Amino acid sequence: MIRRLRKNHPIGYCVAAEVIFLAVILLVSLVVTVGLVLVLDDLSGVEDYLVTAVQEAAGILVAVLLLKTTGRLSLLRRRGSGFFNGLLVGMYPVAIIGYNLYSRLLFGLPQDMPLRAGWRIASYVVGLSLVGVAEEFIFRAVIGQTLLEHFGTSRSGIWKACILSGVLFGAAHLTNLAGSAAFGVLMQCVFAASLGVMLTAIYYRTGNIWVVAFIHAAMDLTSMLAGGLYGTESVAESVSGYDATMLFSVLIYLLPTLFLLRKKKLGEVALYFGRDIPAEKRA
Numbered sequence: 001m002i003r004r005l006r007k008n009h010p011i012g013y014c015v016a017a018e019v020i021f022l023a024v025i026l027l028v029s030l031v032v033t034v035g036l037v038l039v040l041d042d043l044s045g046v047e048d049y050l051v052t053a054v055q056e057a058a059g060i061l062v063a064v065l066l067l068k069t070t071g072r073l074s075l076l077r078r079r080g081s082g083f084f085n086g087l088l089v090g091m092y093p094v095a096i097i098g099y100n101l102y103s104r105l106l107f108g109l110p111q112d113m114p115l116r117a118g119w120r121i122a123s124y125v126v127g128l129s130l131v132g133v134a135e136e137f138i139f140r141a142v143i144g145q146t147l148l149e150h151f152g153t154s155r156s157g158i159w160k161a162c163i164l165s166g167v168l169f170g171a172a173h174l175t176n177l178a179g180s181a182a183f184g185v186l187m188q189c190v191f192a193a194s195l196g197v198m199l200t201a202i203y204y205r206t207g208n209i210w211v212v213a214f215i216h217a218a219m220d221l222t223s224m225l226a227g228g229l230y231g232t233e234s235v236a237e238s239v240s241g242y243d244a245t246m247l248f249s250v251l252i253y254l255l256p257t258l259f260l261l262r263k264k265k266l267g268e269v270a271l272y273f274g275r276d277i278p279a280e281k282r283a
Helices: 002-008 010-039 048-069 083-089 091-107 118-151 155-178 182-206 209-223 225-230 235-240 244-260 263-276
Strands: none
Touching: 002 010, 002 048, 010 048, 010 118, 010 155, 048 118, 083 091, 083 182, 083 209, 091 182, 091 209, 091 225, 091 244, 118 155, 118 182, 118 209, 118 225, 118 263, 155 182, 155 263, 182 209, 182 235, 182 244, 182 263, 209 225, 225 235
């Protein structure tokens, strides 16, 4: 049934995959929270990033099951351009990650606070790394792949797939309305949508899901560095602080996407994904 839905109604399949992914994550989070309430008298000492790690592990399982069911599990093993060559393709976000890390280490960390306990820092690293892996598995390997097969490897087809994948990625962040200020969440959705378009373009150009998973995880880790190391803010608090300056992300991420998907490089997309695309939809 899932294969038939993917083949006959690919966009509906993508929406359903996202809904299932988000529902499982929310359900697992709820179950873990209820379990902790039943076991512990005080939840103040519970590490939020550990809960994140558990729910994102469940999200990874959902994505893997969808890939296996639809015969696309091999995407997780596809080398494409190779990991390090892929990072060269994605050099723009890698440079942003490096700059953010540099600026936060020099100016963004508190000077008069002790580091959190080692196990808490480890849970921050694992939790946010799993966010990157889970979201790239579902939004690039599951959804991005399906959209590319549907729209094809022509220039317009690749752009349609990138944009729709980014929109679905941005919309997924509406779930943060449960714990963050509405305007901050709206700005996060705009930011995430434009980032999602670029990450999908990098995935198409590299044919390697682990490249975008690494970039995504590194971006999340550097964005929450102070909170992860010192506990100064949570993810929900960080999202609540987003303002209208996030609108600049549309330019920051879409302009490099124009460069990534320039005409003379689109052949690489067909090279890595041509075997998955019906002959009539190939460029």
